Amino acid sequence: MILVLNAGSSSLKIEVFDEGLRSVVAGSVTNLGTRGELKLGETASKVDTRDHAHALELMLTALAEASFPLSSFAAAAHRIVHGGAVMTAPARLRPPVIATIESVIPLAPLHNPNNLAGVYALQKMAPDLPQYCSFGTAFHATNPQVATRYAIPQTHHDAGIRRYGFHGLSYANMVADFGDALPEHLLAFHLGNGASLCAIKDGKSIATSMGYSPLSGLTMGTRSGDIDGAAVLRMSKSLGEDETDRMLNKTSGLQALAGENNMKTLLEREDDAAKFAVEHFCYWAARHAGSAVVAMGGIDAVAFTGGIGENAAPVRDRIMELLSFFGSLPVHVIRADEEKQIARDAFALIAEGR
Incomplete structure (x- = not known):
């Protein structure tokens, strides 16, 4: 099974999939940093959380109590909103990839830091668990340059001011669902x-x-x-x-x-x-x-x-x-x-x- 994590500004969402891409269980921790709710499947409870790491700790405990211990997962996978112009395909989260994601934080200052918070937290709790990521911008990497280039001076283009596009994971899933x-x-x-x-x-x-x-x-x-x-x-x-x-x-x-x-x-x-x-x-x-x-x-x-x-x-x-x-x-x-x-x-x- 794979544990999918989506760390937002004030929430942590998870979903577990088996190798047939069937959803096994889903959950979330809301209102991080204050009084919120931990929900897993049909069970919900009020919780106080400090940050993403604490929210993940609470969620992993709940998963273990529901017979999904950390050892049952082959890997974890994360949603990363922005991959910049370099990360144009899903990747394993090794140090060079994480460094690249960190380098494009200026392109998504409200999203990438939160996404990375989930990565960092799981690294500390399960350093041997392989982690992967998918980018919300990657699906649009096939756009031709005429579609992505703004008519602005080269220095600003080189600084990353261009069209990237978003909702790429939703569109990629749509294409996969259509199949042949x-x-x-x-x-x-x-x-x-x-x-x-x-x-x-x-x-x-x-x-x-x-x-x-x-x-x-x-x-x-x-x-x-x-x-x-x-x-x-x-x-x-x-x-x-x-x-x-x-x-x-x-x-x-x-x-x-x-x-x-x-x-x-x-x-x-x-x-x-x-x-x-x-x-x-x-x-x-x-x-x-x-x-x-x-x-x-x-x-x-x-x-x-x-x-x-x-x-x-x-x-x-x-x-x-x-x-x-x-x-x-x-x-x-x-x-x-x-x-x-x-x-x-x-x-x-x-x-x-x-």
């Missing part, structure tokens, strides 16, 4: 509080809507999506850099348009603000979709994943209505499962003897 039935030109939407799309041609990412950060592209739950750089500069002059960053990532998107970012609630509301917010979400998803179709030179099918993509039929229907000029297209709804993809990657590396 994968369409040649697939327009894929990952729609949740964070939202993006990906042009997938012959199983490879050709273009994606997110760029240097997860802020760009589609309208999202609390992120603005695409916005003119000059507008950002103007706002930062009055608000300051940190407050502008917080506004664009935390209080924009659906939240700014309708006062909340819960799509289910917005669809139930009858007021004009809610209706406009939903339309804005769908309009910009479809508008960016046109760009993606150009990038891959055609479209054979559309796939939706993510919390909104899987559960909000009115959103899917409206997006497809806006895309109806492409003709009648097959529409697929696929369950998002990044943890399964991380386990899949780790088992593949183990099979290769890495």
Whole structure:
């Protein structure tokens, strides 16, 4: 079995998979650093945690009590949000790989340090347990340079300012789930509080809507999506850099348009603000979709994943209505499962003897 870990800013999520990629048990520790909850399977209890290491210690104890001792795992595998331009494939977490992940922390300062916290903690508790990682950016490494390069001076490009793309594990899992039935030109939407799309041609990412950060592209739950750089500069002059960053990532998107970012609630509301917010979400998803179709030179099918993509039929229907000029297209709804993809990657590396 493989233990998959996803260490966030205030939570630690785990899931155990067997070699058939079946989920055996899942759990989480929430509200790290304060009073939170430890959940494993159907059992939940209140806990006080200090940090990621303490949360992991509590989770490993709970797993052992549930007949999943640390010795029962062949390896552990982690989600790492950003691999930069170098880490473009899953890898075993040896010192050079960890050093590379540390070096790209400036590209994902809110995510990579938390992801690494889980790695460091498990290293101390089980130094002999092989650890692997999968990157949220790696799936988009197949984008051509014309799709990733900003038209900016070379010095800034060399400093890492380029399009990377995110939600890569979700898209990779989608491709794997299709198997031999994968369409040649697939327009894929990952729609949740964070939202993006990906042009997938012959199983490879050709273009994606997110760029240097997860802020760009589609309208999202609390992120603005695409916005003119000059507008950002103007706002930062009055608000300051940190407050502008917080506004664009935390209080924009659906939240700014309708006062909340819960799509289910917005669809139930009858007021004009809610209706406009939903339309804005769908309009910009479809508008960016046109760009993606150009990038891959055609479209054979559309796939939706993510919390909104899987559960909000009115959103899917409206997006497809806006895309109806492409003709009648097959529409697929696929369950998002990044943890399964991380386990899949780790088992593949183990099979290769890495």
